[in-house]
Amino acid sequence: MLAIAGVLALLTVASRRTWPIARHVVTIVHEAGHAIVALCAGRKLTGIRLHSDTSGVTISSGRPSGPGVVCTVAAGYPAPALLGFAAAALLSTGRATLLLTLFVVLLVGVLVVIRNGFGLLLVLASIGVVLGVSTFAPQDVRGGFAVYATWFLLLGAVRPVLEVSRFHRRHQGAGSDPDQLARLTNVPATAWVALFGVVTLAALAAGTGLLVGYWEPGVG
Numbered sequence: 001m002l003a004i005a006g007v008l009a010l011l012t013v014a015s016r017r018t019w020p021i022a023r024h025v026v027t028i029v030h031e032a033g034h035a036i037v038a039l040c041a042g043r044k045l046t047g048i049r050l051h052s053d054t055s056g057v058t059i060s061s062g063r064p065s066g067p068g069v070v071c072t073v074a075a076g077y078p079a080p081a082l083l084g085f086a087a088a089a090l091l092s093t094g095r096a097t098l099l100l101t102l103f104v105v106l107l108v109g110v111l112v113v114i115r116n117g118f119g120l121l122l123v124l125a126s127i128g129v130v131l132g133v134s135t136f137a138p139q140d141v142r143g144g145f146a147v148y149a150t151w152f153l154l155l156g157a158v159r160p161v162l163e164v165s166r167f168h169r170r171h172q173g174a175g176s177d178p179d180q181l182a183r184l185t186n187v188p189a190t191a192w193v194a195l196f197g198v199v200t201l202a203a204l205a206a207g208t209g210l211l212v213g214y215w216e217p218g219v220g
Helices: 002-014 018-042 068-075 076-093 094-114 117-136 139-156 158-169 179-187 188-213
Strands: 044-050 055-060
Touching: 002 139, 002 179, 002 188, 018 044, 018 055, 018 068, 018 076, 018 094, 018 139, 018 158, 044 117, 068 179, 076 094, 076 139, 076 188, 094 117, 094 139, 117 139, 117 188, 139 158, 139 188, 158 179, 158 188, 179 188
Parallel strands: none
Antiparallel strands: 044 055
16 A cells, blocks of 8 residues: 555656646645744734645735744745655554544644635635545545555655756746745755755655555554
C-alpha cells in the first residue's frame, strides 16, 4: 500500500493533467499556513480568497513590519511540507482515522474564513471528500487514502517552490511571497526561495523515513 500510494501521489504531482487540479489542495494548506501564523502573531485575520488559477491570498492586518508579518508571509510555502511531516508522524503510530478527522477540522477552520465563492466551493468539496472517506470507506481504504494524502502533501509541497524559483530566474516573481519577504527583511528573494526548498526537502526526507516504518496492519 505504501509504495502504491507514493507512486500515485508522485504521478498526481508530476502530471500536467492532474497537477493543475490537485494544486488547489496545496494552495488551501499554503493559505491556511499564512492564516494560522497570522493569528499566532497577534494579527487580525480578515479572510482567505482562493482563485480558479490555483492562486490564493490571505489578508490580515497589524503592524506593516516586524517579526509578526515576516513569519506570517514566510509560513505559506513550508505549510504543506510541515503538515505532511506531521501527518507522517501520526500515521507512523497507526492513527489514520484520527489523521483524516484532523484534516476535516483544518478544512472547517479554513471554511470559516473563506471570503469568495470559488474558495467556498473548493473547501466544501475537499471537506466532502475527506469526510466521506473517513465516514463510509472500509478501514483499509481509509488507511490507503491517508497514506496517499500524506505522500501528496510531502511531494506537492516541493513543486510550488520549484515553480517560484523558476519564475524568479525569469524575473517573473514580482509580488510573490519571497519578494514580499525581501522587501520586509532586505534578504534577497532567492535566499528565501532556497530556504523554502531546504524546508520542503527536509520534510520530504523525514516524512519518508517515518512512512517507510509504517506497517499496514497498524492502520486504524
